[in-house]
Amino acid sequence: MTDTAFRPTDEAQLVELVAWACAEKKPLEVRGTGTKRGLGAPGNAEHSLDMTGFTGLSLYEPAELVMSAGAGISMAEVEATLSAQGQHLAFEPPDLNALLGTEGPGTLGGVISCNLAGPRRIHAGAARDHFLGFRGVSGRGEAFKSGARVVKNVTGFDLPKLMAGSMGTLVALRELTIKVLPAPEAVGTVLVLGLDDETAGGALSRALGSAHEVTGAAHLPGSLLAGSALPDALLSLGKAVTLIRVEGPSPSVAHRVKALRRELSDLGETHALDSAASRAAWAALRDVKPLVEPRDRAVWRISVAPMAGARVVESVGKVRPVEAFYDWGGGLVWLATDEEGAGKGTGERDGGAQAIRAAVAAQGGGHATLLRGSQALRAAVSVFQPQPGPVAALSRRLKDQYDPHGILNPGRL
Amino acid sequence: MRMPEPDAAVMGRRESIVAHLRRIVPGEGVISSIDEMRAYDCDGLSAYRQLPLIVVLPSTTEQVARVLAYCHKNGVKVVPRGAGTSLSGGSLPLADAVTIGLGKFNRILEVDLPNRCAVVQPGVTNLAISNAVAVDGFYYAPDPSSQIACSIGGNVAENSGGVHCLKYGLTTNNVLGVEFVTIEGEILRLGGKHLDSGGLDLLGIITGSEGLLGIVTEVTVRLLRRPETAKAVLMGFPSNEDGGDCVAAIIAAGIIPAGLEMMDKDAIAAAEDFVHAGYPLDVEALLICELDGPEVEVDHLIDQVAAIARDHKASTLRVSTSEEERMRFWAGRKAAFPAVGRISPDYMCMDGTIPRARLPEVLARMREMSVKHGLRVANVFHAGDGNLHPLILFDANKDTELERAEAFGADILILCVEVGGVLTGEHGVGVEKRDLMPTMFTESDMAHQQRLKCAFDDGHLLNPGKVFPTLHRCAELGKLHVTGGRLPFPDIPRF
Known part of the structure; x- marks a missing residue:
């Protein structure tokens, strides 16, 4: 827990605060509204640096597809502003409040710092791919900027990439410049019913390898339909559902839904969702709603080669009970399992970390992150995929360059 | 162009360095004769030339690691080199540095269509990747105009773009993983066939680092399904303002074209004279808008683009009705650089990016600069993403023209920064724009x-x-x- 909360509102105050923390070696928890405090390893900062004083849009030019805003601007404001112009953040940032038991809209700075992206990641890229530039103060107490407001820019090192996903451990970001895109006019979803995980992976691969510009490819086993926001008529069937999304102008969406249903009809019964039903279903998947309950289970976010997803789940399932669904064409596995080991009462409490990481390694490698877990579990296991020695050493050297005194979010990464 | 003072001590040890490198890379992999090294004395920015100390052409990652470890231990500088097509002097040799060429890394190691990716060595050309998967209907999206020659390793180093960036992104958005050797000779693997490794995004910062951080020895790229169809609209406008407004209106209508290219009057004239693409010569600005994707969608959007063009006073408006016609629309644009090369003994290609809306103003200011420097300029422009390629026409054999062209180029790039843009959109800083970095x-x-x-x-x-x-x-x-x-x-x- 932190003692004092500092809330600077201009750059000079921010520089002064970080410089003070540097001089006094006082670690700071860099934070927005706190909705993502449960992500990453638990921090151990004495004081908090509240960035919600940096708000407001400083630039929004829809025809230039760009916006700049304070890091503390709420996601609700960002989304409403863009929506009024028919635009959106194409990387589809998730709202993890339900999963993590938090409240509030979250901030743009938080979304970028955690590099969060939703189902459209496979088509439009992650948060990192839309992050064009920033202004901030490094852990040395020095203000600087990087990047620009134009998409096509290779002038100097791409520091925005380094910041996206750095969880506030290098620089306190004050202002962010983001690429925005037109929101699709219509959305359609093709559903294939009753596929097992492995077959579903093949179906998603076929769809993504088609010319239909699929922007979402997910699979839910029959046991996880409860939180899925799918229409009741489908829920009552209790069958696994494979979802394939297309977006764009209405005539194009209608045409592609029809074509995909035809092309996948050999696999099983197909259905289609209209725009409204599609939006609800994909928002639920994006926000990991099917795994919200029961709340005492650990939830893992596993990123592997798309065709390896089902095999990872099968392999972990052999050593402990798991429930899992798939996004990103099978390459993103959301997996829930008890924090305690398969044999309850044995005292083993790694939330499946060992089994999951062994399975990932056996399937060609990837990344398993503990996204939800008790404080004790997050402290006991490595929340992020352990890195090979040279990569970890390089990451440490980067931290030392930007934050030599270890005052920005120490321990989070 | 001033380069760091060569280290006389290192140059004095040349024979010993050659001998050591030969122990790591046997046979013809170490080039030390002056005649043979001449082939490596410049890259695509051929105004600057320098013989390297030694050229090494390793053929395995282990050799690269051992060469780098040797250079690190002995304080020898290193210049990495792909296909040598950099337009910014990124692989310009140094007199006291070993040039490490990756040309022998020329194999496609794996094509994995179910996972939509390919694992390739860095010396494979950009186009070779697309060609290898074309039969299955796939391709690699970033398409720099040098794609027939440039290597994927060089693309990673420069974060290369192309005409389809607005819709499909740059190299950084299409690379899934790399194998990478540090100056200490450590071999790292970053990313892979999966997306978004956690931790600090080392893959993201290595991409576009212009050979300053290490050497890439393997690349995993994302493959996409080739679009079902592509159609183009050719539009001519009575003024640059009308053309610029039309671009803004297309984007504002929620349309993201696969390509959106603009040419000014001088570029149109040069291109038409060269390839006879059928471009109108009575317009100030020409716009090519290409849409790709599902046929129904392309047809739907082409109609919208044509309507927008009519609303913006397009005096020429043609929609391609066949693949041949679409290619003809592009022929002039794709030949713009050589076309300009025909009308001028030399030309210098600049590469700034600006916010699109500032285009008319920037073109007007450029015309003033053209008068001031006494040199002509033709403009081709990736209008969709604001990336401007002014071609400055000069004759290096005429007194002061090269210096005037360089000064003109610097003025253009400073203007790009002044209106909210950047010094380089896709060619890299290299040595060419190095000294302008403090303007930005x-x-x-x-x-x-x-x-x-x-x-x-x-x-x-x-x-x-x-x-x-x-x-x-x-x-x-x-x-x-x-x-x-x-x-x-x-x-x-x-x-």
Whole structure:
């Protein structure tokens, strides 16, 4: 827990605060509204640096597809502003409040710092791919900027990439410049019913390898339909559902839904969702709603080669009970399992970390992150995929360059 | 162009370095004769030439690692080189540096269509990747105009773009993983066939690092299904303003074209004269808008684009009705550089990016500069993403014309920064734009970029003299007194 909360509102105050923390070696928890405090390893900062004083849009030019805003601007404001112009953040940032038991809209700075992206990641890229530039103060107490407001820019090192996903451990970001895109006019979803995980992976691969510009490819086993926001008529069937999304102008969406249903009809019964039903279903998947309950289970976010997803789940399932669904064409596995080991009462409490990481390694490698877990579990296991020695050493050297005194979010990464 | 002072001690040890390198890379892999090294004395920015100390052509990752470890241990500088097509001098040799060429890394290691990716060696050309998967209907999206020759390793180093960036992104958005060797000779694997490894995004910062952080020895790229169809609209406008407004209106209508290219009057005339693409000669600006994707969608959007063009006073408006016609629309644009080469003994290709809306103003200011410097300029423009390629026409054999062209080019790039843009959109900083970096970045901005360099290569052995106008010793960076004020760049000591 932190003692004092500092809330600077201009750059000079921010520089002064970080410089003070540097001089006094006082670690700071860099934070927005706190909705993502449960992500990453638990921090151990004495004081908090509240960035919600940096708000407001400083630039929004829809025809230039760009916006700049304070890091503390709420996601609700960002989304409403863009929506009024028919635009959106194409990387589809998730709202993890339900999963993590938090409240509030979250901030743009938080979304970028955690590099969060939703189902459209496979088509439009992650948060990192839309992050064009920033202004901030490094852990040395020095203000600087990087990047620009134009998409096509290779002038100097791409520091925005380094910041996206750095969880506030290098620089306190004050202002962010983001690429925005037109929101699709219509959305359609093709559903294939009753596929097992492995077959579903093949179906998603076929769809993504088609010319239909699929922007979402997910699979839910029959046991996880409860939180899925799918229409009741489908829920009552209790069958696994494979979802394939297309977006764009209405005539194009209608045409592609029809074509995909035809092309996948050999696999099983197909259905289609209209725009409204599609939006609800994909928002639920994006926000990991099917795994919200029961709340005492650990939830893992596993990123592997798309065709390896089902095999990872099968392999972990052999050593402990798991429930899992798939996004990103099978390459993103959301997996829930008890924090305690398969044999309850044995005292083993790694939330499946060992089994999951062994399975990932056996399937060609990837990344398993503990996204939800008790404080004790997050402290006991490595929340992020352990890195090979040279990569970890390089990451440490980067931290030392930007934050030599270890005052920005120490321990989070 | 001033480069770092060559290290006489290293140059004096040349024979011993050659002998050591031959032990690592046997046979013809070490080139030390002056005649043979001439082939490596420049890259695509051929105005600058320098013989390297030695050229090494390793053929395995292990050899690359051992060469780098040797150079690191012995304080020898290294210049990485792909296909040598850089337009910014990114692989310009140094007199006291070993040029490491990756040309022997020319194999496609794996095509994995179910996972929609390919694993390739860095010397494979950009186009070869697309060609290898074309039979299955797939391709690799970024398409720099040098794609027939440029290598994927060079694309990663430069974060290369192309005409389809607006819709499909740059190299950085299409690379899934790399194998990478540090200056110490450590071999790292970053990313893979999966997306978004957690932790710091080392893959993201290596992409576009212009050979300053290490050497890429393997690349995993994302493959896409080739679009079902592509159609193009050719539009001519009575003024640059009308053309620019039309571009803004297309984007504002929610349409993201696969390509959106603009040419000014001089570029149109040169191109038409060269390839007879059927371009109108009575217009000030020509726009080519290409849409790709599902046929129904392309037809739907083409109608919208045509309607927008009519609303913006298009005096010429043609929609391609066949693949041949679409290719003909593109023929002039794709031949724009050689077309300009025909009407002028030399030309210099600039590469700034600007916010699209500032285009008419920037073109007008450029015409004033053209008068001031007494040199003509033709403009081709990736209008969709604001990336401008002014071609400055000059004759290097005429007294002062090269210097005037360089000054004109610098003025254009400073203007790009002034209107909210950047010095380089896709060609890289290299040596060409190095000394202009302070127009865009403060000393603190650049110091924070150099911190990245210090984490990877604190001895500044990798590609020194590129990107940064001054190389501060890493230990001294911490003592920089940063006032937030911008140092006037002509006063900074240069190499």
